[in-house]
Every structure is written in structure tokens, then in C-alpha cells.
Amino acid sequence: MNRPIRIGTRGSRLALWQAHHVAACLELAQLTTEIVIITTKGDVVLDRSLDKIGAKGVFTEELEESLRSGAIDIAVHSAKDVQSTIPEDLELLAFMEREKVNDVIVSYDPDLDLSRPDLVLGTSSTRRKAMLRRHYPHATTAEARGNLQTRLRKLEEGQYHALVLAYAGVHRMEYDALIRYVLPETQFVPATGQGSVAVECARSLEPSLKAELQRALDHEATHTCLLAERAFLRTMEGGCSIPSFALATFTETGAVQLHGGLISLDGQQYLEETLTTADLSQVEALGIELAERVLGRGGRQILDDIRSQRAES
Numbered sequence: 001m002n003r004p005i006r007i008g009t010r011g012s013r014l015a016l017w018q019a020h021h022v023a024a025c026l027e028l029a030q031l032t033t034e035i036v037i038i039t040t041k042g043d044v045v046l047d048r049s050l051d052k053i054g055a056k057g058v059f060t061e062e063l064e065e066s067l068r069s070g071a072i073d074i075a076v077h078s079a080k081d082v083q084s085t086i087p088e089d090l091e092l093l094a095f096m097e098r099e100k101v102n103d104v105i106v107s108y109d110p111d112l113d114l115s116r117p118d119l120v121l122g123t124s125s126t127r128r129k130a131m132l133r134r135h136y137p138h139a140t141t142a143e144a145r146g147n148l149q150t151r152l153r154k155l156e157e158g159q160y161h162a163l164v165l166a167y168a169g170v171h172r173m174e175y176d177a178l179i180r181y182v183l184p185e186t187q188f189v190p191a192t193g194q195g196s197v198a199v200e201c202a203r204s205l206e207p208s209l210k211a212e213l214q215r216a217l218d219h220e221a222t223h224t225c226l227l228a229e230r231a232f233l234r235t236m237e238g239g240c241s242i243p244s245f246a247l248a249t250f251t252e253t254g255a256v257q258l259h260g261g262l263i264s265l266d267g268q269q270y271l272e273e274t275l276t277t278a279d280l281s282q283v284e285a286l287g288i289e290l291a292e293r294v295l296g297r298g299g300r301q302i303l304d305d306i307r308s309q310r311a312e313s
């Protein structure tokens, strides 16, 4: 191809890091690139928490429109922000090698004491809020919307003692020096897709170009894990506003282990399951099975409770 690959991205610093990462991988494969910045609803509406904006794909919709119109060839997302079901005419072409998956606690205070009774932690994620209620019941959580830089400014202004964030974003933005604790991924199980970058394209993109892009960008082990996690998420009918969690990893013998579940908003009910398959063609079935078990053991009730609590607020 003799014209540059047009890479669509949101304009936040983390999104741009991801887009430049994609561009660098494509240039290694002798392709030329051009980055096209696209503003999404999630970037504009900053005064409401994500579960109140409600719509699926608040960070992805405008990018998907640009794929359809041909204004861009590929769209780059944090894999975590990609809805569990994407439109028929689009496809996820690649999942890039995953960064460390953990959530971390970030603070300007090097002596931050997590046991202080008046602890205020900034987060807008329903999963993190619920997990914090479970593991740090003495802590209060406060909304922390906006991009990483905005959240860090609020932290610096003293709106919270610390923020709970994904290691991947903190590291990519080079704020490692502010990390006070790395939360164990067995307890603070990450959101589906956390730490990976997803690359989306139109199904109609030229097949030979698709194959070339995939060779340059896709990380097979990450892709396999994300298929399991995303099948789980789809079956949970979740979206980012439901406090479900799932993490797939490879075992030493090359099998895929999926650990996932659901937590109630108050952190009181916690359902988790772990399933393993050595047959890598069955990882999506593994995700579906895990979600069905969680739903059957009381997860359906937790989801109904969350829906009725939301309807009241």
C-alpha cells in the first residue's frame, strides 16, 4: 500500500501513547502511518459518572463511525473500554501484548497509610468501588472522572488521599514514582481486557492489508486470553458499569485459566469461579461457562439488584 495507514484515536495522552505504540509497530513492519485524533462522548461529558452516561461505548462510538466512513483504517482503544459486542460490520483485528494487569494505589504521599480511618480514595469504576468496600471497608470513595492528568490534578489538590488506577495507564504515562501499592490481582481482579490495546477495523478492509496489520500488531497469547475474558463479559451482559471482573492467564503447561466473577455494589456478596482448559479453541466456551456458573449461583440476583438500585437513584 502506498498511502499511510490512518490510525484513529482519542486525544487523551494515554490514547495517544497507544496510537503511537501502534504506529511504531507498523513502521517496524515497513508501513507508513498517520494519526487521526477523534473526540468521543466520553471525553466531553466529564461531569457525570460513567454508569450515569449509560450508553454503551462512550469512548468508542465516534471512532467506529470513522471506520465506517473510511476516514480511518484502524481504531485504537484500551481493550478494557471496548464493548463486549461490537457492531456486525466491524471487527477486532488485534490485541497487543498485555502490560501488567494489576490495579495500583497512587498517591503524592510517600507515607500513605491505607488503614487510616478517614481514608478517601478516588475512583469512578463500579468494580473498584465495590472491591474497596469489600477489602477497605473503612475507606470512602469519591468520583474521579476525566483523563489521568485530570485525576492526578484532583489528587494533587487534595480531593482524595490516593487514586486507584490501572498499572498499565500509570506506567505508560510514566507516573510509576507515585505508585504506593500494587493491589494483588487475585483480590482486585482486573476488568476484562485491562492492560491490552485493541485494534479495530471495518470488516470490509482489504484482506491482505488486514493480514499485514495483524502480523504486525497482534499478540497471540494476549488475544487468546482476551477472547476468554470477552466471552465472559458478553454472557454477563455487563458493560463497564457492572462490577464484574475476569482475568485469563496461561498456566505453566500452556492451558488457559480463567478467574472471574461478580461483586455486589456494597461489596458484601462476592461470587468467583476459576475454570481451566487446555484446548485453546475452547476459550470462548470457557468464558461463557464461567459467566453462566456465576449467574446461576446468585449473579443474576446481584445484577437485578444493581438495576433496581440504579433505577431509584
Ligand SMILES: NCc1[nH]cc(CCC(=O)O)c1CC(=O)O
Residues within 6 Å of the ligand: 078, 079, 080, 081, 164, 165, 166, 167, 168, 169, 170, 193, 194, 195, 196, 197
Ligand atoms: N476506563 C479508563 C481506562 N481505560 C484503560 C485504562 C488504563 C489502561 C489499560 O487498562 O489499558 C483506563 C484508566 C484506568 O482504569 O486507570
